[in-house]
Amino acid sequence: MTTLETGRTVGAGLDRVDAPLKVTGAAQYPNDFSFPGMVHAALVGSTVAAGRITGIDVSKAVAAPGVLDVVTHLTAPKLERGPMTLLGASPTAPLQDDRVLHYGQHVGIVIAETPEQARHAARLVRVRYEATEPLLDVADPRAEIVENPWGLDTERGDVDAGSARADVVIEGTYTTPDNTNNPLGLMTTVAAWHGDALTVHDSTQWPYNVRASLAAIFKVPESGIRVLAPFVGGAFGAGLRVWPHVVLTVLAARQVRRPVKLVLTRPEMFTSVGHRPNSVQQIKIGATREGDLVAIEHQGISSAAMDDEDYEPVSLCSSISYACPNVRTRDRLVRLNIPCPGSMRAPAESQGNFALESAIDEVAEAIGMDPLEIRLRNCADEHPLLGLPWSSKALRECYLQGAERFGWSRRTPEPGSMRDGGWLVGYGMASVSYPFYQVPCQARASVRHDGSAYVRSAATDIGTGTYTVMTQLAADVLGIDVTLVRFDLGDSDMPYAPPAGGSGLTRALSEAVHTACRRLIQEFLDIVHDDPASPLRGAALDDVTVTDGRIHRLDAPERGETYAELLARHGLEELSADGRSAPPAAEELGMAPAGAFGAKFVEVRVDPGLGLLRVARVLSAIDGGRILNEKTARSQIIGGTVGGISQAMFEETATDPLTGRIANATFGDYLMPVNADVPDLDVIFVGGPDPATPTGTKGIGEVGLVGLAAAIGNAVRHATGRRIRSLPITIDQLL
Structure with a gap:
C-alpha cells in the first residue's frame, strides 16, 4: 500500500523548490505581467468619510497627456454585487451611486498610457461632496448594532449560577485596535479582454473566487475567465476577497478595449484591501x-x-x-x-x-x-x-x-x-x-513517458511553502525522486482549490494530492490488469508499493515495472488521475x-x-x-x-x-x-x-x-x- 509511511521526503526540511526562481528574480508576480498595448490605471479616493457626491469635474484629467478615459459613478455601467462566498458576501460593486461610506473610497478610476500619467491625472479630478458627520467609534450611540450575524453565539450550562458558586470572579474590559495587512508586495491586478473572454493576473489567495465573482459581476461565463496567481507577494488575508479595485481594473480594460494594470499605492493598501477590525x-x-x-x-x-x-x-x-x-x-x-x-x-x-x-x-x-x-x-x-x-x-x-x-x-x-x-x-x-x-479541494496528477510527474491544483502559495510540501507529498506517494516532480498552482483553469487562508489549505490540498496520486497508481494497475506481459497482472493497490518510479509487489519486490515501461508498452504519453478531498464529519x-x-x-x-x-x-x-x-x-x-x-x-x-x-x-x-x-x-x-x-x-x-x-x-x-x-x-x- 502506497502511503506516507514510506517517509522518503515528507517531514524532511527540504529547501523550497521555488527558491531559485525567487532569489534570481525569475518568479513572476502579478506586477511583473504585461500584455501588448497595455495601459495603466490610478484610483481617485474620497476625501470625506461620509456623505454624497454632488459633482465631479473630470475635464482637466481627461485633457491631461496620455489619458484614455476617466470613469466615475456618472459613467460606469450597472454592475452586480459579487456572489456569496465561503467567507461571506462580496464587497459592494464600486461606482454604482453617489454615496460615500468611508475615507479613501474609490470614486473614480483614470486610465492612461503610463502609470505616471494615470496618477497625475487622478490628482486633477475634482469632486464636490455634501459631507455628513461620520460614525467612527464603536461606542457611538448613533451607530447601528448588528446582533450575532452568523449565528455563532454559544451558551452551555448556567453561567450566572456558576459565577454565584465561584470563590473568585474576575472581570475586565480588553481592547484591540485596527491592524492593517501590510504584505511587501503591493496588491496588483492586470486585466485583458479578448472578446468576451477575460484573463486576469491578480494578487489573490483564491483564484476560483476571483473567477466566480467577476463572472457574476460582469455577467459572462466562468468558462471564459482565467485567473492567474502563480506567485503572490504576501497577503496575510488581504487577498481572500475580490476587492473593488479588482472590479475597476476589469471594468477599465473593457472600457478602453486594451489590457489595464492597476497597482495600489501603499496608502491605498490601508483603505482598499481590508484590515483587522478593532x-x-x-x-x-x-x-x-x-x-x-x-x-x-x-x-x-x-x-x-x-x-x-x-x-x-x-x-x-x-x-x-x-x-x-x-x-x-x-x-x-x-x-x-x-x-x-x-x-x-x-x-x-x-x-x-x-x-x-x-x-x-x-x-x-x-x-x-x-x-x-x-x-x-x-x-x-x-x-x-x-x-x-x-x-x-x-x-x-x-x-x-x-x-x-x-x-x-x-x-x-x-x-x-x-x-x-x-x-x-x-x-x-x-x-x-x-x-x-477544511473545505472541498481537487487536484490532478500525471506521470509522463519519461517517468516524471506533474501535479496541479488552483491553489496559491503566499509564501507558506505550498509548492514545496505538495512536491514532497506527491514524490512520496508516487514513489519517485522529488526532482522528478513538478507541482503547479495559481491558475483557475486547474482543478478547484479553496483559499489559502484559515489554516485550511494544507489539510485540504494534501488530501486531494494524496488521493490523486493513489488513484494514478491504480490507473497504472488497471491498464495491466489483464496484461499477460506484466508481472503486475491482477495486482491490487494494497498489494504493491513504488520505489524509484517502479511499481512492484510487496511480497515479491523483484516483480514490477517502472512507470515509463508501462506507458511505453501501452503506447501512452502520460496517464492522469484526479483526486478530491472533503471535510470529515464529526458524526462519522x-x-x-x-x-x-x-x-x-x-x-x-x-x-x-x-x-x-x-x-x-x-x-x-x-x-x-x-x-x-x-x-x-x-x-x-x-x-x-x-x-x-x-x-x-x-x-x-x-x-x-x-x-x-x-x-x-x-x-x-x-x-x-x-x-x-x-x-x-x-x-x-x-x-x-x-x-x-x-x-x-x-x-x-x-x-x-x-x-x-x-x-x-x-x-x-x-x-x-x-x-x-x-x-x-x-x-x-x-x-
Missing part, C-alpha cells in the same frame, strides 16, 4: 480556590463597514478552550464609516485569545496558582460543545515540553521579583488553538476534527525608568499534526511569532476621529518590528499525525501568531505588576 471585549471568569473554572462569559464588539458583512466572532474562542461547564459567548458588530474590514492572519482568534488568556492569568493570580498549572488543570480533553474526543490534541504535551525547554520552573511568582541589572524580568505564557477548517468520525494547538512562553525585559519593553525570548510549542516539511513549518511559526510581537507592541492603524482619514498609512508611520525587536525564536513540534485525514496534517499558518499578545501582556504583568488590557503595549502604559 474590538472591545468584556470578559468575566469564575473559579474555585482549587483552580477549577466554573463560569466564563465573553462578549465582543467589533467594527464593521456600512455596507459589508465581514464578521469576526472574537469571543468564540472561549467556547471551546477550556473544560468549563458554564460558558456564554456573544459577538456584535457596529457599523461605522470605515473601509471594509477583512481577514488578517489569525482573524478573530488573535483578538479573542488576548482577552481570554490574559483573564486566565488574572484568575491564576487571584487564587495564588501558577499560570501553567491552571491551564493544565482545565485542559479540555473533549470538545466542550460536541462532547466528543478530539481527533488529536497534544496541548498538554505542548504545556509540559514547552515549559521544560523554556525553563518555566525558574519563574518566581511575585510580580517584580525577577531582575537582570536595571531591567525587570517577566515570564508569561498563553494557551493557543486555532479551529479546524466519532470524534471532533481538531485544529492546531500550542503553548507560547515569553520572557520580557522592562526598563521601569524609561518604560522600554523588550522581548528577550519566545518559545512556541506547537501541535501541528504531521509536519510535511520541518523547515517550512518552522518558518511559518517564526513568521507568525513576529506578527504576534507586532500585534502586541507595535501595530495600530490610527484613524483621525473627526475626518476618518488614516493618519499613519505609510511604512514610515505604521509601526512594525525590525530585526532589533525580534529575539531568537525557538519552536518545537509535539504530537503526531491527526487521524481525521489521510495525510495527518493540520494547518499552522495562524497558530503561530495567536497567543503572543497575551503571553507578552502576562509577562509584562509578572515583570512590573501592571495589567495591560489594551493593545498595543506602549511606553506610556509602562511609565
